[in-house]
Amino acid sequence: MNFMGYERPDGSIGARNYVLVIPSLLSGLVASKICEFVDGTRTIVIASGNFEGHTNHDRAIADRALIGLGLNPNVASVIVDNEYRSVLPLSEEIAKSGKRVETLDPAKDGGTFGTIEKGVQLAREMVREASQMRRQEFDMGELTLAVKCGGSDATSGIAGNPVVGHVFDRIIDAGGAAIFGENTEIVGAEHVLAKRAVNKEVAQRILKAADDIDAAVKSTGEDLRTINPTEGNKAGGLSTIEEKSLGAIHKSGTKPIEGVLEYGERPPGKGLWWCDNNPGMNIFTGYAASGAQLTIQSTGTTSFPTAYDLLLPSTGVVAPHFYTTANPRTVALAPTSIDFYSGGVLEGTDTIESAGEKLLEMVLDVVSGTMTKVETIKHQNPTSFYLRDPVF
Amino acid sequence: MPFSGAIMISDKDNIAVCLEDIEAGADVEVRLGGEVRVVTALEEIPFGFKIALADIAKGDHVLKYGESIGLASSPIKRGDMVHVHNLEGGKGRGDLETGASR
Known part of the structure; x- marks a missing residue:
């Protein structure tokens, strides 16, 4: 395509x-x-x-x-x-x-x-x-896509994320690249991801990234259960970081993981890459820096207040931002922000594959020039970079 | 809500995700691919929350996606709601550490 x-x-x-x-x-x-x-x-x-x-x-x-x-x-x-x-x-x-x-x-x-x-x-x-300059036709294998899940709820892991994962699989099959990340949100699912690594070294890096987060939380003396999953995730039915992570990794599809990227690093090849970044909104800035032409946010947001009709515009700077959800309440709440609804998977009117094909078609339309809904908003939230060293 | 019943993701799972607000005493149709089984809800369970498909002893793994999402922190009966009140994650538990930095 x-x-x-x-x-x-x-x-x-x-x-x-x-x-x-x-x-x-x-x-x-x-x-x-x-x-x-x-x-x-x-x-x-x-x-x-x-x-x-x-x-x-x-x-x-x-x-x-x-x-x-x-x-x-x-x-x-x-x-x-x-x-x-x-x-x-x-x-x-x-x-x-x-x-x-x-x-x-x-x-x-x-x-x-x-x-x-x-x-x-x-x-x-x-x-x-x-x-x-004029647009010309190119194969979708020229694309690099990146995804984050946000405001995850019970619909995310079982419908919203795997539908995005299907698009990742298709882009990678066509010779393209795809990036996902969020170190805290592989904790409890790292053993599943590590099995998809192309080699032992990549598997070790994934396992270490999760261990590092576990150790970092422990060093603060705080209980991760009071931090992540967030109160919003819990209100949306997610009980533990393990449950959130096992759902979150479905946004990556099913392809082997070629390697681990640092924040903002450009993938050295095609295929699927895991980025050792943090689940904040500056993730999209990093994904654009990694070369993504489009960033996707797979959102749940059961817990969002009813007045929250405009979801955050992108921090991707030059990469348009695309919102998907499988939660019909979120579509009703923010119809002028959500680009794609994948809840048909839960209604029984769609499969992950059929919804994924519809999403792929819409993604190709957007990268061909159609604006995403939040792309029409000029406001830019300030962003930052994911820097982990102490400041001196 | 156009969804109904509950959905299981793996045949290893001992919980399912409710796709509608469930009333106490309701027979819930739990789908796994084409298969359907019925579990009676012992309490009210809102959309998006989990229902136990089997009795789960305290300390046993709660399984979703065929993987452990934590341990039962109290005995769970088939038909109970499963959430933070009876399911406990084991990661990043700084609260259980001694000698943490602050």
């Missing part, structure tokens, strides 16, 4: 066609002003924009995420504002893809205001240049 996308100089295929403005780690002011002025641009709103005091390992993760966003196939070209606080050469690394990369430097470009003016004019030129 095919989709319509934008071919990039490195051979990757974009589902969107943005000019990305990477903010200075000192302040996102210049980048956000450029994006306010110029249509067709995107920037990342970083909650804690300055990584001073972080270990070199963590600062490299942050930089790698920024580079990854620039390399994402949905990005046509990139403006980097003032990269001197970075430990990796952002513009140089992104330019290796053959994409146009421009840099801004307030020391040379007339301070903050001069830099905004230069950036606005550059961005205007670059979005016009990008708009001259």
Whole structure:
């Protein structure tokens, strides 16, 4: 099956066609002003924009995420504002893809205001240049998809997640890549996942990631049962982390796990990858940095308050965000946020395969240009990166 | 709610997930693929919550997806609701640790 996308100089295929403005780690002011002025641009709103005091390992993760966003196939070209606080050469690394990369430097470009003016004019030129590109037809094996489950309830593990898993299987069969993750939410299911690892080393890394979380919780003296599953998960029928995890891993489908990725790391090959990330919303930023053209949230949300009609817009920055659920209450609650309903599996009107094929069709339509429901919302939640070292 | 009865995921499971609000005393049709079995609910069980398909002794594994989702923290009767009041997870139990960092 095919989709319509934008071919990039490195051979990757974009589902969107943005000019990305990477903010200075000192302040996102210049980048956000450029994006306010110029249509067709995107920037990342970083909650804690300055990584001073972080270990070199963590600062490299942050930089790698920024580079990854620039390399994402949905990005046509990139403006980097003032990269001197970075430990990796952002513009140089992104330019290796053959994409146009421009840099801004307030020391040379007339301070903050001069830099905004230069950036606005550059961005205007670059979005016009990008708009001259046309979508062409490509095989769905060019796609990298990523999934997180959120607000999981009893419907997630038995219908919502396996339907997404079917799409993962199909994309991987076509030669594509797929990423899932969330270290806390494999705890209790790690032995099942490890059996799907391509080799012993990958299996060991998966088992260790789960053990590390178990040990980390124990070191705090806290009871994981009071943290995860969340109160919302419990109100939705999930009793233990083991139950939540055993349902959560169904979002990955059935293919072998090729390897373990760090937050924001790009998969070194095709197939299915497990990312050692944390179940927070910044996961989508990491998935976009890993190269996902689309992020999927498989949601349950039995417990959501009735006023919660607009689900969170993406933190994927350049990757559109797609919501699926198998819970009819969630569809009724948030019809303007949910893109796909997989509850037919529980009603008996669909199987996991038949619902999965419908979802695949919709996914291909979205990566061909149709906007997801929350993609129409301009608001961007600030995001952060998954950094695990202490700060000094 | 267009769903009905309850669903089992693996034939090893000793619980099923209720797909509708179940009243106490109701006979619940539990589906596993094409197979259907009937369990009488001993109490009210809301949509999304679990019903025991067999008696489960305290300390025995509660099985879903054919895997352990924790241990029964009190004796469970066939037809009981199974949730945090009688099912206990064993992971990340810092509360049971001595010498934790704080």
